[in-house]
Amino acid sequence: NRALAHLDVKPRRTFLDFVLEAVAAGAPLTDRDIRDEVEIFMFGGHVTTAAAASWFLYCMSCYPHHQDRVREELDEIFQNSDRHCTRDDAAKMRYLDHCIKESMRIYPPHPFIVRENREPIII
Template identity: 40%
Template sequence: MEQEMESKHTSDGAEFYQLCDYVHREADCIINRRKKELLTGNPLKKKHLDFLDILLMAKDENGIGLTTKEIRAEVDTFMLAGHDTTGAAISWTMYALAKYPEYQEKVRNEVDAILEDTGGALEWEDLSKLQLLTLFMKETMRLYAPVPFISRCLDDDVVIDGKKVLAGVNVRLCIWAMHRHPDIWGEDVEEFKPERFHPDKMKDFDSFGYIPFSAGPRNCIGQNFALAEEKVLLARLLHKYELSLPDDTPEIIPSVRLVLKVEGDDIKLRLRIRK
């Protein structure tokens, strides 16, 4: 990421490097603290080893572990790949719930039926029962793909629509455009319809036509975790609050950046505690 910055001598560049230093210092602090903990305790006694424990303990065939800088690079990837993306997915889903109150009601009924039995708590097994919520989240990620494009550098020449693209070229795959293409989704492509993801309707669907988590060997490794995290948060939110858009809400125009944002101001939602 740092290599993409052109200069340390512009004010934007200087601020960028200052912020990078801040993030790196924080990450180094955590890594060093955990290193110490590993040296003084017995990590194998821990019930679950987390990602950082595994990186800290990993050794190659010559018994050499990763350097702090290498570990930090992995931690940075997870923070960027796992945090902003999930935040965007949750924000856009909350927006869609507020925008489509009739679906909000249906999803809430499903959530209530599960949470009323459990006193508001969710167990792992409950997540697969949240089927309407899952369809709703999928449709939101279709129209508001949290990661709107991905890039690849071609290893080999590729022919696309009769045109040869040479090895070494960087190509950009626009998930945003694919998710809104009538050839894939039909003429009602712009309509918000969670039911299009019903398993019966998806039987013959080309799985490469819907790729919010990318596809192939470098797809998202946090996909299941992200979906579980989102479901827990959204289910509990819906159980407790009604979501709506304030009357003076301006037109919400998505902004295609590394992660899907909104043009101009943030989206403002109204949350009302349910009686």
């Protein structure tokens, strides 16, 4: 955080930050509640990641001209090398990023979130 202090950038807060703040503020979260939420994020992520990847590949197969543009972008970044992808490389993958986000917009990996109210609600 000190490295970012001179910038007007706030560090990203994680899910765990929110849970710990809620507990510290006296929110009625039991150990079981916290464990259940953590399990959803840890294990649920595998299914949604697989779904997102599958739909992205489907979209690329349906639109070969976009697939070609992604490949051109990757070829330009890696220039026939077999090195691993770096953070700087990933930042340059703008068209790939747009394609992934568009496939997730059209085919969300998990289109809804199920929540249960603990108290009655009036709308």
